[in-house]
Amino acid sequence: MDTYYIDGQFVSDDKSFISAKDIIVLRGFGVFDFLITYRKRPFHLEEHVGRLENSAKQIGLELRHTNSEICEIVRETVSRNPRHTESAIRMVYTGGISSDGLTPDGRGILMVMVTQKPDLPPHLYTQGAKVITVDAGRFLPAAKSTCYLSAVHATLAAKRQGAVEALYVDRDDRILEGATTNFFCFIGGRLVTPPRDVLSGVTRSVVIELVKDLYEVEARDVRMSEAGHMQEAFITASNKEVMPVVGVDDLQIGNGRVGERVRKIMQAFRDYTNSYGLGESGLSLPATSV
Numbered sequence: 001m002d003t004y005y006i007d008g009q010f011v012s013d014d015k016s017f018i019s020a021k022d023i024i025v026l027r028g029f030g031v032f033d034f035l036i037t038y039r040k041r042p043f044h045l046e047e048h049v050g051r052l053e054n055s056a057k058q059i060g061l062e063l064r065h066t067n068s069e070i071c072e073i074v075r076e077t078v079s080r081n082p083r084h085t086e087s088a089i090r091m092v093y094t095g096g097i098s099s100d101g102l103t104p105d106g107r108g109i110l111m112v113m114v115t116q117k118p119d120l121p122p123h124l125y126t127q128g129a130k131v132i133t134v135d136a137g138r139f140l141p142a143a144k145s146t147c148y149l150s151a152v153h154a155t156l157a158a159k160r161q162g163a164v165e166a167l168y169v170d171r172d173d174r175i176l177e178g179a180t181t182n183f184f185c186f187i188g189g190r191l192v193t194p195p196r197d198v199l200s201g202v203t204r205s206v207v208i209e210l211v212k213d214l215y216e217v218e219a220r221d222v223r224m225s226e227a228g229h230m231q232e233a234f235i236t237a238s239n240k241e242v243m244p245v246v247g248v249d250d251l252q253i254g255n256g257r258v259g260e261r262v263r264k265i266m267q268a269f270r271d272y273t274n275s276y277g278l279g280e281s282g283l284s285l286p287a288t289s290v
């Protein structure tokens with residue numbers, strides 16, 4: 001049994017209940033964030049809580065906890081789950097019970113759910129992953145709101161097609177981000193990543209900081225029509241880290257194998273997370289990356 005923090009109490013996961021009247025249930029109104037631990041140290045916790053705060057601001061939800069209070073609750077919840085070798089941490093802030101059942105009254109609650117971090121199949125990193133594209137996107141893309149209908153829908157489509165992720169492509173043919181990942185590719189020797197209408201991924205920011213002296217990083221719109229020119233590609237997320245992409249829909253990226261540059265970036269990220277887990281402080285990330 002895992003121990004969760006629900007609105008001021010530490011409870012076992014099977015006793016984690018919230019009100020059916022909370023507008024997170026009725027309207028999907030709430031925010032969340034997700035991170036993992038390295039050697040039990042939550043990875044860039046302050047930044048993830050900062051993003052939770054920003055998500056709340058974007059959707060108009062008032063938080064009743066400060067950044068440091070939430071960080072402290074997260075650390076305490078992790079320490080109450082000592083059986084996990086590494087933890088996956090989900091913070092959720094609900095809209096709360098509302099007098100009109102629609103708009104928030106400032107009574108939201110905080111939940112911190114900590115589970116054993118699952119491992120992903122190693123072949124996705126050695127052979128690379130396939131992704132699909134979907135004609136979809138997210139409302140208020142800078143916010144990680146609990147309104148993830150498009151992500152659930154897109155990920156179901158990816159699963160049906162044997163892919164690990166679905167990339168949102170908008171009406172202007174722009175590849176924005178994955179359902180739960182950010183997207184990078186090498187075009188003409190430059191590392192390109194979409195800068196706007198996406199979630200500011202913490203993994204994305206870390207990768208940019210780690211490789212900015214190795215490669216020229218270009219934050220610009222990427223169009224699906226450029227896919228034929230992509231030499232290498234990868235997606236990033238807290239649970240996937242740096243995952244090479246060797247196919248988009250029916251198109252092969254580069255020679256269809258994990259490229260040298262992506263391998264190097266995966267290694268740089270691994271080295272960084274190893275030292276982070278050893279308690280060596282860590283990069284200070286820009287509020288908004290390049």
Ligand SMILES: Cc1ncc(COP(=O)(O)O)c(C=O)c1O
Nearest residue numbers: 180181182199201202203237238
């Ligand atoms: C839409 C979206 N983009 C990108 C990411 C990756 O963000 P991070 O690297 O902070 O996990 C996520 C995370 O779940 C996401 O939901």
